[in-house]
Amino acid sequence: MQRWRLLLEYDGGPFVGWQRQANGISIQGLLEEAIVRLSGEERTVVGAARTDAGVHALGQVAHVDLEKEMSPERLAAGLNAHLRPYPVVVLEARRVGPDFHARFSAVRKSYLYRILARRAPPALERGRVWHVPPDLDAERMHDAAQALVGRHDFTSFRAAECQAKSPIKTLDLLHVRRVGALVEVRAVARSFLHHQVRTIVGTLVQVGLGKEDVGWPARVLAARDRRLAGPTAPACGLFLERIDYSTEEL
């Protein structure tokens, strides 16, 4: 039995999310189906992050165990052939040891949130950005964001349905920058609470639009009350950018 690490890119738009569900097509389900067709083996594919419906991935990581022997190139190409009708691709397949676990071995996750700040709605970036008015001030957002970096109780930025045992997380980086009409928010942490990035972005956008002052996100954080934070930003702007693992496990 060989454990494989898969690097994945997908457009989350048409899916119910990463996780297999009864009510629609999931990325996990598509991969498991492609694996059955390729190898005849019924396997569970474990993803590093359980992205929500509509959330995209530039670099999701998953692992799966296979009996059938084949080269990494053959595995990736074979899965891609079966996935072809769907916007899900295997960028790379790599042999890993039996202790590698896509979720538990991850030491860092990086998310990118894309906002289109202009009057006209998106044409080319439809479904890949959150569309907000042009006067979004990215510098104000960046300044406000810095109070959230570090180890905190993120109860205020956590979805009601979040299953994490503790609301305490360490946010390593939270950067906001504007490139033309595009405002990019990058968030890096070992792990995140459910909807944490989207609630943080929704809160920072209130500051960027001048509806709240720069000190407001810090006060929302301190209050530990979800009702005080901004609205959850839409899923379509969120991209799981990359997952890092400690080198000894690769």
Added chain:
Amino acid sequence: MQRWRLLLEYDGGPFVGWQRQANGISIQGLLEEAIVRLSGEERTVVGAARTDAGVHALGQVAHVDLEKEMSPERLAAGLNAHLRPYPVVVLEARRVGPDFHARFSAVRKSYLYRILARRAPPALERGRVWHVPPDLDAERMHDAAQALVGRHDFTSFRAAECQAKSPIKTLDLLHVRRVGALVEVRAVARSFLHHQVRTIVGTLVQVGLGKEDVGWPARVLAARDRRLAGPTAPACGLFLERIDYSTEEL
């Protein structure tokens, strides 16, 4: 009567191209329909470039004459409201003098061609890139491209159905660069022949993949024979990036 200059963004994927045609939905046709609905006026919308089916625009320019008086913001927002189901948006509407002509007043057009050079097919960039093998050498392509810059007879890089009177054009810039798995080709000229950018890209890709030597595009150019050039690159990778006008006409 007021002449308006419209700056447009669109995803060319679902359309038969810029120009009104009997066999499908065109961007020009959609705009003319939106104008009737907004103002009650039946007008011809003149575009700077007649982009082909599947070709995208980041900054197409068009002009149209309207009797109905309204603010630039109201015109752009009104057209966008009627265009909403389609991936076509007006980025900006601007009043111009009666001598402004979207096509004839243009002094420079800039096209961007996007190539995804990797093993895995695109998931997020599907329909927005040409997918080629990973070993595409962008530096070799750039070196080969420089022989095409300047004033030349581009007969070898012209579609059979091209209606231009003369095959002589001046290419001001032809740059190739790699950013990760993405290879970008940028071409700037006062005007282009039909399929000129796509045929140039198709030819340069043959060099980038090592199927032809760096001097080959120069020899194809000198031969003035379309049969010698590479295949026409697919429409989905091409973006009309911007149109420049001399300042006195704005």
